[in-house]
Amino acid sequence: MNISHIEHIGIAVKDLDAAIKHYEEVFGMKCYAVEEVAEQKVKTAFFQVGDAKIELLESTAEDGPIGKFIEKRGEGIHHLAFAVKDIEANLAEAEEKGTRLIDKTPRKGAEGLDIAFLHPKSTFGVLTELCEKKD
Numbered sequence: 629m630n631i632s633h634i635e636h637i638g639i640a641v642k643d644l645d646a647a648i649k650h651y652e653e654v655f656g657m658k659c660y661a662v663e664e665v666a667e668q669k670v671k672t673a674f675f676q677v678g679d680a681k682i683e684l685l686e687s688t689a690e691d692g693p694i695g696k697f698i699e700k701r702g703e704g705i706h707h708l709a710f711a712v713k714d715i716e717a718n719l720a721e722a723e724e725k726g727t728r729l730i731d732k733t734p735r736k737g738a739e740g741l742d743i744a745f746l747h748p749k750s751t752f753g754v755l756t757e758l759c760e761k762k763d
């Protein structure tokens with residue numbers, strides 16, 4: 629695979645406004661974007677931290693991935709996202725090497741990135757997202 633850096637860490641929260649307030653007023657970070665990604669049933673808020681970002685995620689539906697996660701496990705770190713070059717080739721290589729894919733082909737995520745998830749049961753309990761910024 630061809631991973632360049634951590635693109636973001638996704639954190640599931642119940643109340644996006646309260647979480648943004650904490651990141652801004654306590655952590656001193658600036659929320660530079662809030663975006664709804666309807667396909668994932670989430671509303672996101674982004675903070676830049678060096679090369680990486682924090683992605684806060686609030687569910688927009690009880691049956692969405694974040695809604696289900698919070699119900700079962702509570703708030704907390706939900707996924708780790710790596711930036712890659714040629715996401716399709718990375719997915720093919722991961723699958724060929726025995727990794728279970730959630731998405732066989734990329735979908736559109738926040739900030740216009742192409743994204744795809746690997747199943748946490750085949751990545752040591754960490755839901756892993758691959759992201760690529762295509763021009």
Ligand SMILES: C[C@@H](C(=O)O)C(=O)SCCNC(=O)CCNC(=O)[C@H](O)C(C)(C)COP(=O)(O)OP(=O)(O)OC[C@H]1O[C@@H](n2cnc3c(N)ncnc32)[C@H](O)[C@@H]1OP(=O)(O)O
Binds near residue numbers: 683736748
């Ligand atoms: C906006 C976008 C972006 O960045 O641009 C995003 O990030 S969207 C971020 C939100 N979207 C996504 O997460 C999409 C991909 N996620 C999914 O497809 C799903 O959430 C799955 C990860 C497949 C889990 O869904 P499922 O309905 O199977 O739930 P489940 O509760 O039965 O989970 C099956 C097993 O996986 C575990 N499991 C579930 N979610 C997990 C997570 N986030 N991290 C680690 N383990 C997790 C459960 O504890 C359970 O293990 P046990 O059986 O041992 O109890």
Ligand SMILES: [Co+2]
Binds near residue numbers: 636638683707
């Ligand atoms: Co994400």
